[in-house]
Amino acid sequence: MFITDIQTSHQTVLLKKPFKTALRTTDHAQAVIVQVFASNGMIGLGEAVPTLAITGENVEGIEATILQIIKPALLGRNILNYESIFHLLHKTSVRNTSAKAAVDMAIYDLLAQFHHLPLYQFLGGEAPEGDELQIETDYTVSVNSPEEMSEDALEYVSEGFRILKVKVGKDDIEKDILRIKGIRDQIGPSVKIRVDANQGWQAKEAIRAITTMEDMGLNLDIVEQPVAAHDISGLKRVTENVLTPIMADEAVFSTLDAFEVLKQRAADFINIKLMKSGGIYKASIINHFAEECGVQCMVGSMIESHLAVTAAAHFAASKRNITRYDFDAPLMLVEKVIEGGITYNSNMITISNEPGLGIRSMKEDRRTVREAHK
Template sequence: MFITDIQTMHQKVPLKKPFKTALRTVDQAESIIVKVEVSNGIIGWGEAAPTMMITGESIQSIEATILYTIKPLLLGKSILNTETIFHLLHRSCVGNSSAKAAVDIAIYDILAQYHNLPLYQYLGGEWEDGLHNEVETDYTVSVNSPEEMSEAALQHVTDGFNILKIKVGKDSIEKDIVRIQRVRETVGPDITIRVDANQGWKTKDAIRAIRKMEDMGLNIDLVEQPVLASDIEGMKMVTDSVLTPIMADETVFSPSDAFEVLKTRAADLINIKLMKSGGIYKASIINHMAEECGVECMVGSMIESHLSVTAAVHFAASKRNIVRYDFDAPLMLVDKPTNGGIDYEINKIRIPEEPGLGISSIKEEWRVGRGAKTT
């Protein structure tokens, strides 16, 4: 079963409203879709989302990496020789993690189809208590004024979400505390609140803010990436100084990044994203390393569409050590651009039982250059 072709296409789907973090504002989910074909006729789908502020990739760089660096290495190779395939993929170039992730996802889609299993089962996801084919996602509240954020939080809770991720880190620590306080007062004590600073705080300010929130009884589930991604020492200082669990996100791309965090105990949790890790193969290594060290993981996504988030959900549902899920990005889109894949019932995500990802095709109307609806 040899790889016979790798093709790309450009997809662009508008968001229902702009998504704002400390790093950027986004109004559309733009990505490169990858189609991998093998000699027995199976087709695998993958997706890469450009996030210049995090992975350093653009639409143009992703497509060029896939077509002119990865594709020549993989054409003609047996897809069943997974050690060689993934070695070649990850040694093809430095960085370019989203481009690698798209091809990785498509390969796993083909492998699971070949074995006639949903991807989460192919990855090991049949639990003792039955099939683990449903997960609960949080919903993210973009960073805005405290009033806007509390209104948005209340709407999400009214819609049926029990877990909220609150974006902060754009301006002052004092205003961030007010944001979180207003949200907690609005949604009540029973809603789980997570805080994501997206590297927006300095070490001492982060300690001061988190301790203040603890003293105020805001009951924060975790604080994600409070300091710069490169500042492992600062993150460890925050982790050691507060009671609230600290989660590393942008700090951890690769297994070697995870090793540094785990070795130094710089964080209590790790957020794995396929666009950072380069796909499922390396993400699995990160999760196994964390599990051996007694550190639980979350799996989340960038602003991606149903295709790559479907892969992330399959992966997350297959691992015992992954206990938190951040998969709200497709809910922010004006349309589902795939036929098949995950379905949402408010905060619950149903994982398809068809072989592979469970995606049969990509909707033509969202393809750029093919009459895509880009406005």
């Protein structure tokens, strides 16, 4: 089974509500869709999202990397020799992690299809007895006024979500504390709150804010990336001086980033995202590093569609050390642009047992994607 072609297309979908964090605000989701064609007629699908504020990539750069650098390197390669293919993929360029992630997803999709397995099983996950696999996602509350965030939080809880990821870090830290208190007062004690500062705090103020919220009894499940990505010593300082577990996100892109955070014991958890790691192959190594060090992981996403999040969900569901899931992005879109893949019932995600990613068609041309190139 050899790679015969790699093609890309663009996709833009509006969000139901603007997504706001300490790093950026957006009202739409952009993506580059990748199709990898194999000599046996199969097609693998992947998605790359441009997130300049995090990965430094835009649509044009992603497409150029895939078509001008990755494609020439991989054409004619035997997909079944995937260890060498993934090694070559990551040697083609420095960074460009979203572009690599899209190609990585598509190759894994092909491999699982070839073996007639859903991707999570190909990756070593266990299928439940007589049923489809399910995992639970949180839902993100964008950073706005404390009043609007409390209203949003109550709405999401009324829709069935039991875990909220609350964005802070955009302005005054005292207002951030009010945001979390207002949400806790609205939703009650039983719903989990994960706070994500997206690098918006300094180490000293992060310690003060978190300890204040602890003293107020706000009962935080986790605080994610409280300080700048490069500030590993600051991250470690926060971790060592609060009771609430601290999660590294933007601080961990590569396997070497993960190694450094784990070596220094700078965080209690690691958030793995395929767009940061460059795909499932490298994400698996990061998870193995963390598991050996006794550190659990979460898998999350950028503002991605069902395609990319389906790949991330299959990966996450296949690893016992991954215990938290942040896969709400497709629920923020005004429409679903694929047929197949993961499905949602409020906070619960069902992962299909169809081969590969289980994606049957793309909405753009209504043709069955896996047959369109035959």
